[in-house]
Amino acid sequence: MNTDLATLVRAVDFAATKHTDQRRRNASATPYVNHVIGVTRILVEAGVGDVSVLAAALLHDTIEDTDTTSSEIEHEFGVAIRTIVDEVTDDKSLEKHVRKQAQIDKAPASSTNAKLVKLADKIHNLRSIEGDPPVGWDEKRISDYFDWAEKVTNGCRGVNAHMEAILDDLYSAHRTKRQQ
Numbered sequence: 001m002n003t004d005l006a007t008l009v010r011a012v013d014f015a016a017t018k019h020t021d022q023r024r025r026n027a028s029a030t031p032y033v034n035h036v037i038g039v040t041r042i043l044v045e046a047g048v049g050d051v052s053v054l055a056a057a058l059l060h061d062t063i064e065d066t067d068t069t070s071s072e073i074e075h076e077f078g079v080a081i082r083t084i085v086d087e088v089t090d091d092k093s094l095e096k097h098v099r100k101q102a103q104i105d106k107a108p109a110s111s112t113n114a115k116l117v118k119l120a121d122k123i124h125n126l127r128s129i130e131g132d133p134p135v136g137w138d139e140k141r142i143s144d145y146f147d148w149a150e151k152v153t154n155g156c157r158g159v160n161a162h163m164e165a166i167l168d169d170l171y172s173a174h175r176t177k178r179q180q
């Protein structure tokens with residue numbers, strides 16, 4: 001058996017099961033699992049082939065947004081994948097502004113693997129905000145998200161030129177749009 005392929009298929013199955021009742025906040029309420037699959041696709045297209053990073057991308061919102069525990073991830077997928085998922089998991093018990101600041105503060109000292117997942121995650125969120133924003137988000141909320149995401153991803157630079165170039169283009173296009 002190809003164990004890397006098996007790990008990835010188990011991760012996508014696990015994520016689809018855990019996120020089964022969740023939807024994104026866009027108008028068409030896209031199934032949540034589309035986000036984590038999209039994030040993983042961005043990594044693959046950026047040349048990332050490490051199965052631990054790809055599996056962690058598929059699982060990156062399971063602890064934060066479902067009943068999944070860190071030990072469950074470790075039991076199912078091992079320590080390496082659990083470590084990356086833990087690193088990119090926000091502490092939802094914190095107040096929103098503290099949690100958002102923590103992402104900015106934690107980014108520079110994160111592992112390379114966690115930075116890769118963060119960059120892809122933000123690319124997917126920013127692209128979807130441009131084309132199909134969460135319901136109720138006005139121009140200011142969108143701009144605030146771009147500004148915050150830029151601070152987080154600035155702390156993740158130096159790990160993947162392809163994704164960093166995509167982000168540069170997204171931030172620059174958004175600035176141009178804002179000035180019009």
Ligand SMILES: Nc1nc2c(ncn2[C@@H]2O[C@H](COP(=O)(O)OP(=O)(O)O)[C@@H](OP(=O)(O)OP(=O)(O)O)[C@H]2O)c(=O)[nH]1
Pocket residue numbers: 023024025026061064090096121124125126128129132133134145
């Ligand atoms: N663009 C977009 N985002 C959506 C959508 N549905 C849910 N989200 C999530 O909403 C978060 C951004 O909304 P905020 O109001 O800033 O944050 P909050 O949900 O954490 O309070 C993102 O999480 P994040 O904390 O930035 O990243 P993550 O680490 O949770 O992925 C994103 O994953 C959607 O339809 N479009």
